Amino acid sequence: VPNIRQVVSGAHVSIILKIDQPTGRQVQGTVAEVLTSGDHPRGIKVRLVDGRVGRVQRMVTEEEARVGSEGLRNLGRNGEPIRSASMLMRNPRHREEQGISAPSGFTxxxxxxxxxxxxxxxxxxxxxxxxxxxxxxxxxxxxxxxxxxxxxxxxxxxxxxxxx
Known part of the structure; x- marks a missing residue:
């Protein structure tokens, strides 16, 4: 399991999604955000650029990461597609990334x-x-x-x- 110094934004990794923990199935992609503050025995938790969240099991090549996430965008934490723009708007991180703030002028x-x-x-x-x-x-x-x-x-x- 890689350590916190290896797992940085932009790193190419293989992760286990929470939903796949019983089977150990791994998916590959590129790290968008590191969610764990230090080393973790089961792997550092990350969010991939496509939205999936899981624990890093190993580092992979750029090619493996590209193939593992090809065509995937705006996924939920377990790889499920986010169904609509309104679902995206419910995600505070998405609103923040898009520069959308809470409505003003309301009581x-x-x-x-x-x-x-x-x-x-x-x-x-x-x-x-x-x-x-x-x-x-x-x-x-x-x-x-x-x-x-x-x-x-x-x-x-x-x-x-x-x-x-």
Whole structure:
């Protein structure tokens, strides 16, 4: 297994994708980014220029790397094709590489429906007479980055962090 000094951006490597760890199947390509900060017993984790992520098992020739990644672009971490531009936009690294920043000129209120349209259920309070409105605990997704999920309060806090 190569060490951290050998595995640099632009190096030609053979990696095992996480999905292929049980079989040990290796794929080849050129390192775009080193994801591990030091040596690792199972191999240094890297992202290839085509998007695949795995642990380096050995160094290969430029020809092997070219053949191993020929025609492959914009792949997910396990080599699956990214289906659309909207899927690419969900990747913060892609947005950063393309110089795309979070939208400006919006407030948190722009991303949530009015309270009157939230689903609720009626329950009786402890005396059994006065109905209370209790919001359903629904999982929300951040409407800015589409990555963070949580209840409404957690998502609201997270969305605010995009605009701080």
């Amino acid at each position: 948190l209120d722009d991303f949530f429906p009015p309270e009157s349209s939230l689903p609720c259920e009626e329950t009786q309070n402890s005396s059994g007479h006065i109905p209370e409105i209790i919001p359903h605990p629904a999982i929300q997704t951040c409407p800015v980055c589409y990555e963070f999920e949580g209840d409404e309060l957690a998502v609201a806090h997270h969305v605010n962090s995009h605009f701080d």
